[in-house]
Amino acid sequence: MEYILSVATVAGINIIMALSFYAPFMTGQVSLAQAGFAAIGAYSAAVCTVKFGIPYIPAVITGGVVTGAVGFILGIPALRIKGVYLLLLTLGFGEIVRVIFINIEYVGGAAGFPGIPYQENTFFYAYGLVLILIVCFERLRNSRMGRAMRAVGDDETAAEINGINITAVKLKAFAAGAFIAGMGGGILAHFQEFIEPLMFGVMHSVEYIVFAIFGGVQVFWGPIFGAIVLSFVPELFRFIQAWRHEIYGALLIVMMIIKPEGVITNDSVRFIKKVFRGN
Amino acid sequence: MVIQQLINGLMLGSTYSLVAIGYALIFGVLGLLHFAHGEVLMVGAFMGLYIILWTGLPLYITLPLTMVVTGILGMIIQFLAIRPLKKNFHLAPLLSTIGVTIILQNMTMKIFGGYGTRFPDTIAMDNIMLGPYMVSSAKLIIMGVSLLLMVIFYLVIKKTKLGKAMRAVAESHLTAGFLGVNVERTIFLTFGIASALAGAAGVMIGVSYSAISPFIGLTFALKGLVVMLLGGMGNVVGAMIGGLILGVAEVLSITLLPSDVNLQDIFSFGIMIIILIFKPTGLFGSKQNQI
Numbered sequence: 001m002e003y004i005l006s007v008a009t010v011a012g013i014n015i016i017m018a019l020s021f022y023a024p025f026m027t028g029q030v031s032l033a034q035a036g037f038a039a040i041g042a043y044s045a046a047v048c049t050v051k052f053g054i055p056y057i058p059a060v061i062t063g064g065v066v067t068g069a070v071g072f073i074l075g076i077p078a079l080r081i082k083g084v085y086l087l088l089l090t091l092g093f094g095e096i097v098r099v100i101f102i103n104i105e106y107v108g109g110a111a112g113f114p115g116i117p118y119q120e121n122t123f124f125y126a127y128g129l130v131l132i133l134i135v136c137f138e139r140l141r142n143s144r145m146g147r148a149m150r151a152v153g154d155d156e157t158a159a160e161i162n163g164i165n166i167t168a169v170k171l172k173a174f175a176a177g178a179f180i181a182g183m184g185g186g187i188l189a190h191f192q193e194f195i196e197p198l199m200f201g202v203m204h205s206v207e208y209i210v211f212a213i214f215g216g217v218q219v220f221w222g223p224i225f226g227a228i229v230l231s232f233v234p235e236l237f238r239f240i241q242a243w244r245h246e247i248y249g250a251l252l253i254v255m256m257i258i259k260p261e262g263v264i265t266n267d268s269v270r271f272i273k274k275v276f277r278g279n
Numbered sequence: 280m281v282i283q284q285l286i287n288g289l290m291l292g293s294t295y296s297l298v299a300i301g302y303a304l305i306f307g308v309l310g311l312l313h314f315a316h317g318e319v320l321m322v323g324a325f326m327g328l329y330i331i332l333w334t335g336l337p338l339y340i341t342l343p344l345t346m347v348v349t350g351i352l353g354m355i356i357q358f359l360a361i362r363p364l365k366k367n368f369h370l371a372p373l374l375s376t377i378g379v380t381i382i383l384q385n386m387t388m389k390i391f392g393g394y395g396t397r398f399p400d401t402i403a404m405d406n407i408m409l410g411p412y413m414v415s416s417a418k419l420i421i422m423g424v425s426l427l428l429m430v431i432f433y434l435v436i437k438k439t440k441l442g443k444a445m446r447a448v449a450e451s452h453l454t455a456g457f458l459g460v461n462v463e464r465t466i467f468l469t470f471g472i473a474s475a476l477a478g479a480a481g482v483m484i485g486v487s488y489s490a491i492s493p494f495i496g497l498t499f500a501l502k503g504l505v506v507m508l509l510g511g512m513g514n515v516v517g518a519m520i521g522g523l524i525l526g527v528a529e530v531l532s533i534t535l536l537p538s539d540v541n542l543q544d545i546f547s548f549g550i551m552i553i554i555l556i557f558k559p560t561g562l563f564g565s566k567q568n569q570i
Contacts (some may be wrong), residue, residue: 025354030370078557084312084512092548095501099545202497206314206377213374236405245385252378253360260368279342 005123012233012265013188018211018223019133020180025217026146027166027173030087032205033071034181036094039200041067041182043107046116049190056119056190063186064179075171087113094205101197112196119190126187127267130224133180137220149173156211164204214255216262225264283412284534286529290418290487292526293425297480298503299510300432301473302563307449307513308469311369314376315356318383319474323349323481325391338486343549345482346475347351353474354467361470364462380496387493397490401440423484428479429519432472436515449513455468490508505551510563521562 012239020032045063048054054062078086102110115183140146148169151159160166189195215226233251237244298320305313328344330336336344360375406413436442444465447455456462475519484499485491506525510517525547532546 012512077552080560084306085555085559087312087373087407088508089552091501091504092551092555096545096548096552099548202501209370210374210377213370242389246382249378250383252381253375256371256375256378257363258361260365260371 001210005234007232009123009126009191010230012123012130013184013191013229014208014211014227015130015224016126016133016184016187017181017208018215018227019130019137019220020177020184021205021208021212022217022220022223023177023180024170024174025070025212026149026153027170028082028156028230029170029174030083030209031078031090031174031177032087032202032209033090033094033097033201034177034208035204036090036097037067037071037178038183038188038204039097039195039197040070041103041185042195042200043101043113043185044182044187046113046189046195049106049117050113050115056117056125060125060183060186060190063189064183067182067185068175068179071181072171072175074178077173079167079170091202091205094200094202098197098200101200108196112187112194114194114197116189116193116259119187119191120148122187122191126191129183129187134220134224145169145172205244210252211250213262214252216264218266219264219269221269222262222264226262229263281531281534284530285458286412286414287418288527288530289523290422290526291530292523293422293429294480294483294522295485295494295502295506295526296429296497296519296522297425297476297483297520298499300429300508300515301407301477302503302507302544303467303510303515304445304473306507307373307515308359308445308466310513311361312376312504313470314373314474314500315360315379315383315496316473316477316503317498318352318380318387319349319356319496320477320481320484320499321493321496322352322387323478324485324495325387325396325481325493326478327482328396328485328491329391337481338482340419342479342482345478347512349478349481350471350475353470353477356474357467357470362466384493384496391493396492421487424479425483425492428476432476433516433519435472441465441468481570502547505547507561508551508554509562514561514563517561517563524562 011079017034017038020037021031024031041060041063043063044066045059045144049056074090081089101107107113140149146162147157148159151162151164152166152169156166159169185200192199211226211230212223213226214230215224216222230248234244234248237247240247298316301319302313305311305316323345326348327341330341330344331338356376357380360379361372364371364375401527406415407419408414436445444455444460445468447458447460448462448465448469452462455465480499481491484495502525506521507513507518508521509525510519510521528550529547
């Protein structure tokens with residue numbers, strides 16, 4: 001039971017991270033910096049609780065705010081570039097963040113940052129945040145801002161002609177993604193009790209992209225679904241322990257070949273809503 | 280001292296160039312990031328190691344053999360994970376090659392073990408005096424072989440029919456197809472050539488670093504990306520020169536900057552970010568779709 005709870009908690013944190021990738025993605029920005037953002041959030045939240053004795057919730061929020069500010073700054077050069085170039089910029093940023101934390105002795109350097117107080121209700125806090133995010137994304141969907149974000153994601157030129165301030169929209173989305181990732185990092189730090197720079201490598205950013213795209217990026221339920229399924233799938237494959245990573249990799253390839261738009265699409269959301277209404 | 284480091288830098292840089300050429304070639308022809316390229320290099324390093332360990336063949340036979348194996352591996356990757364993709368979703372190739380990365384890494388771990396493995400001393404580690412500068416023979420051979428491969432590759436691109444086809448496909452798949460170029464076959468062979476070069480880089484990294492593990496792929500993949508950007512996305516000659524520049528810059532940064540901080544990695548990624556912000560076309564320019 002404890003084991004399942006722990007996997008479920010990690011799944012919750014993964015949902016937060018997948019949504020943090022999804023926020024800038026809605027405006028067409030593909031970010032490989034999310035693990036770097038999580039590192040900033042985790043370290044700032046841990047510094048708050050360990051060094052200054054600040055309680056859990058304000059510490060996690062501080063982590064999010066600090067990260068959001070960094071995301072805002074990174075978002076400015078990110079405005080100028082697109083596609084593969086943005087991917088490389090955010091990838092470089094994530095690696096630099098990691099190397100910087102290796103060199104800061106105040107937070108333990110390469111040896112890691114031990115002794116972070118354990119939050120035993122992490123499960124509830126993580127899913128609480130997920131719930132808040134769901135409400136936010138749902139309200140965003142048909143709001144002016146949400147429509148503007150989707151318009152920018154579809155076609156920037158067309159969006160600009162229609163009077164959308166694409167600079168503001170993209171920057172806000174990028175900073176929001178960083179803010180969410182920072183909070184996720186803070187929650188993770190107080191669940192693991194120990195953080196080290198290695199925990200925030202590029203492969204983790206890649207993992208969040210995989211969650212989001214596997215689940216589907218047309219609607220925010222996709223990343224949530226992807227994070228849950230892919231957090232549990234490796235556990236389900238435990239009976240074929242030896243080959244589970246290979247199966248995971250092969251699944252990814254097959255998925256991209258037969259259904260690149262992801263599992264959850266606009267149509268499937270509409271279908272589920274129909275079923276629930278009962279007609 | 281500085282010149283000594285310059286030589287070390289060129290040695291390091293020439294392996295970076297080999298990796299970056301592969302990236303540039305694939306990006307130029309297909310416009311996509313081949314995420315598993317670093318893993319092809321890693322497989323090449325292991326192939327080279329075990330061919331030497333099991334058969335005791337000398338390096339000058341091992342290297343071409345490894346290149347053939349990784350070249351075939353690259354073509355298999357293209358055939359299974361890239362060719363079947365629909366063209367309408369630009370992140371699909373990224374994800375499917377991430378899948379390839381996961382598979383290759385875990386297979387290698389299963390077959391060869393997850394710990395670092397030492398390369399046997401294949402090349403006599405003599406130190407040769409070039410005037411006042413000492414150079415190990417291994418480094419000279421690595422640099423020589425890398426440069427030779429680059430020259431051969433350049434000639435293939437510029438002089439052969441295949442090279443012409445590759446350049447045509449890079450400019451436009453559609454036009455090249457109309458003009459009678461077999462586009463699918465050209466892309467297939469492009470992956471083969473790029474992967475063969477990555478395999479060669481893998482063997483040489485194994486020889487010069489002496490220890491390899493299934494996780495070296497990502498490190499060199501990232502370096503290769505920085506170099507490709509430095510030279511201009513999809514610009515093959517730029518990738519060659521960019522690799523040498525990054526190698527020298529890294530080695531000099533270790534020598535000249537304070538040694539108490541680990542600046543080497545920040546340095547290369549810092550270069551990358553500065554270039555992305557101020558000159559995204561790279562030092563030598565990249566016309567879209569030109570190799």
